[in-house]
Amino acid sequence: MPMLKSIALRLLPGAYIANSGYSKLNMPAEASAGMQQMAASGIPAVSKLPSDKFGHYVGIAELAVGGALLTPFVSDRLAGLGLTAFSAGLLTMYFGDEDNTEADGIRPSSQGTALAKDSFLLAIGLALLAPDGKKKVVKKVK
Template sequence: MNFLSSAALRVIPGAFILNAGVQKIGMPAEASEGLQEFAATGVPAVKELPKEKFGTIIGWSEAAVGGALLAPFVPNFVAGGALTAFSAGLLSLYFADEENTEDDGIRPTEKGLDLSKNAWLLAIGLGLLTSVGGKKKRK
């Protein structure tokens, strides 16, 4: 994958995710608890985290993913792995609520449309994760 195609796949989602993470850091306890309840619908294990600090924990996690995407010294497969895991978590929220999908369990309803859009992040993450860096050796 060349520099320009790699940058195109990393910069926009990286900036978006970094910004979203920074906005969650230090969020009020009530908002943090609400975010935790929502996240627990897709990943029940997050119930074990402290409610009042959940927003900050998620915020720093998102900032780390966004930062990894933006940092040019982080290899594509590392940044792609982080983005793939992050987007898989978001898609678990989508699939956890049957009201988000049509009867086929895949296509989004109007309610699920916002969460379903995270499939694009999964595709980008998988593309970065599986890209082969560098140039082929000439014989």
């Protein structure tokens, strides 16, 4: 992927996600439990984690994804893989609660608009995963 395109796809989402992660590291226990309850609507297994530490765990994960996006020596594909997985997890919360969507199950309701934005992160992750269109030349050794 050309460098400017890579920077454009990685810089702002990386900074946004890293900042979000940093803000969750010292989250109060009540807020952490609320976040866990919301996350469990999409990924029920998270309810088994300690609720007072859940926000801290999410913060660490967000710092890892944001850091990978901001680190130049991490390949676009690896950063895209992390962002795609992360945003897919976020979208499970969107689709896990029928109040987030209109009757068609896809378009966001007024309640779901805040979570629907995570679809943009999924699109960016997929763009980073996509091949750049250049054909690699493989030399055959005789």
